[in-house]
Amino acid sequence: MLPMSHPPFIIGLTGGIGSGKSAAAEHFARLGAAVVDTDAIAHELTAPGGAAIPALVAAFGPDILTPAGALDRAKMRTLAFSDPEVKRRLEAILHPLIRQESEARCRAATEAPYVVLVVPLLIEAGPDYRRRCQRIAVVDCPEEVQIARVRARSGLDEDLIRRIMAQQASRAARLAAADDILDNGGDLAQLHAQVEALDRLYRELPRHTPS
Secondary structure: OOOOOOOOOEEEEEOOOOOOHHHHHHHHHHOOOEEEEHHHHHHHHOOOOOOOHHHHHHHHOHHHEOOOOOEOHHHHHHHHOOOHHHHHHHHHHHHHHHHHHHHHHHHHOOOOOOEEEEOOOOOOOOHHHHHHOOEEEEEEOOHHHHHHHHHHHHOOOHHHHHHHHHOOOOHHHHHHHOOEEEEOOOOHHHHHHHHHHHHHHHHHHHHHOOO
């Protein structure tokens, strides 16, 4: 008989914009974890021919697409953070699709020692994602570091970055929800060392957690 597969042990990984979630997730993946990234799923859904494109065009018109047929993320971001109703309609289209796909990918990761479910808005999203996770890990850094990283990475102006941050959970709220904290105020080597310590913990925990 084949051995029974157990439900995957899921770590919810979150953090504010520019905190370094992607760098942490990439290192977890290098160490053998299955990584399910909701932002990557959102990119797939809004790529040319993506499953969300017809509903987005119906809601916002063809002008929100790039010439290649993908969602123009910069244009959509500006609209969404200028008008709460646009943001609400956008989320109503994307969030159910992202939840469905991320749940399917987590369930399929039965061979991995554990799953890292990357959800930028895990704290803000209500109980759905938290219920799926056995632990929550928060990537944390000072807000000024977040702003500097986002400006260097994407060229957004500081006012828009601060408006995005203002609509995310506060740093204090994320830390209060954390089981584990990755301090990413330093360099990449320091972050990697913390990820490696958590990897050792997460490989051990499922053995002692009731199914």
